[in-house]
Amino acid sequence: MIKVGIVGASGYTGLELIKMLVMHNGFELTYLATTQGDITAESLHPSLVDVLSLPVEKADVDVVTKRCELVFLALPHKASMGFAKKLLDKGIKVVDLSADYRLELERYEEHYCPHEDKEHLDTSVYALIEYYREALKKTNLAAGPGCYPTATLLGILPFIPYLNTDSPLFIDAKSGVSGAGKKLNEMNTFVNVNENIFAYNPLKHRHAPEIAEKIEKVHGVKMHVNFVPHLIPATRGELVSVYGVLKKDIDPLEVLKEQYKNDPFIRIRETPPDIKSTAGTHFCDIFAAKNGNALFVSSAIDNLLRGASSQALAAANLMCGYHEGMGLPIIPYMP
Numbered sequence: 658m659i660k661v662g663i664v665g666a667s668g669y670t671g672l673e674l675i676k677m678l679v680m681h682n683g684f685e686l687t688y689l690a691t692t693q694g695d696i697t698a699e700s701l702h703p704s705l706v707d708v709l710s711l712p713v714e715k716a717d718v719d720v721v722t723k724r725c726e727l728v729f730l731a732l733p734h735k736a737s738m739g740f741a742k743k744l745l746d747k748g749i750k751v752v753d754l755s756a757d758y759r760l761e762l763e764r765y766e767e768h769y770c771p772h773e774d775k776e777h778l779d780t781s782v783y784a785l786i787e788y789y790r791e792a793l794k795k796t797n798l799a800a801g802p803g804c805y806p807t808a809t810l811l812g813i814l815p816f817i818p819y820l821n822t823d824s825p826l827f828i829d830a831k832s833g834v835s836g837a838g839k840k841l842n843e844m845n846t847f848v849n850v851n852e853n854i855f856a857y858n859p860l861k862h863r864h865a866p867e868i869a870e871k872i873e874k875v876h877g878v879k880m881h882v883n884f885v886p887h888l889i890p891a892t893r894g895e896l897v898s899v900y901g902v903l904k905k906d907i908d909p910l911e912v913l914k915e916q917y918k919n920d921p922f923i924r925i926r927e928t929p930p931d932i933k934s935t936a937g938t939h940f941c942d943i944f945a946a947k948n949g950n951a952l953f954v955s956s957a958i959d960n961l962l963r964g965a966s967s968q969a970l971a972a973a974n975l976m977c978g979y980h981e982g983m984g985l986p987i988i989p990y991m992p
Contacts, residue, residue: 661728677967682984738773752976759802780796811956865883900953934957938989967985
């Protein structure tokens with residue numbers, strides 16, 4: 658058993674990691690931490706009563722290095738890189754769920770803040786499993802993609818060779834409220850979200866440059882990305898619709914089936930997907946259709962799992978020599 662820990666155990670993604678690691682056959686959860694500590698797992702997450710008895714401590718690099726071989730960092734951007742740097746220097750494997758290691762330096766600093774760990778940034782591997790599987794087996798630092806980029810990229814990447822790259826991509830994305838995290842603000846109050854739907858940061862959201870960068874990394878082409886996220890009155894789940902212009906005639910479903918024929922957690926749908934069918938799972942469901950040269954791609958994921966925690970666990974599995982799917986949830990929360 659490989660000993661692992663979670664720093665940032667108080668949030669939704671931290672809880673999802675705990676739930677999976679408690680049942681994992683290859684990882685032993687030996688350390689939980691927050692910035693404050695001085696609490697237990699059961700008190701932090703009452704749903705864990707009689708499931709996990711483990712103290713939640715104040716995050717400490719020296720303690721981590723004594724107890725863990727791999728650590729999940731479920732921290733906000735900027736907070737994560739300082740902690741990760743110290744762990745990596747001590748030989749601890751890191752799976753980072755923040756934005757700190759997702760982007761190239763110039764793009765990161767343009768949209769986030771000055772980077773404090775340029776050395777390790779160059780060695781990180783983007784943890785979009787289906788496209789970086791082999792690289793993840795060789796790295797000590799996995800950078801978890803954002804939930805919106807995950808759903809978008811898994812849907813659109815197979816079609817980039819067939820698109821007119823002079824025409825922009827338009828991305829209409831909708832996410833449950835858990836994607837905003839636990840911190841309360843005016844936007845995610847019950848009164849504002851219930852029986853409501855609205856766009857936020859349209860055309861300015863910082864996931865757009867992440868999507869554009871990874872398209873260029875995978876296919877070597879630059880595309881202008883127009884990204885509009887929406888908040889919907891649901892706890893979890895994410896549905897992304899992408900619109901592009903084809904430069905040649907294709908069968909969209911056949912393109913998807915060929916691309917993902919060896920990927921067990923991608924399900925190609927004959928009809929547009931829904932968020933309930935992926936809620937609680939690591940699956941990404943994808944559908945595509947065309948009307949003349951107009952392409953429509955729709956993908957659905959659980960924003961907390963495939964968009965964060967289960968994708969992080971899949972990366973950790975690969976980094977530690979386990980089967981990619983070990984411990985990943987596959988039964989949806991239905992009805």
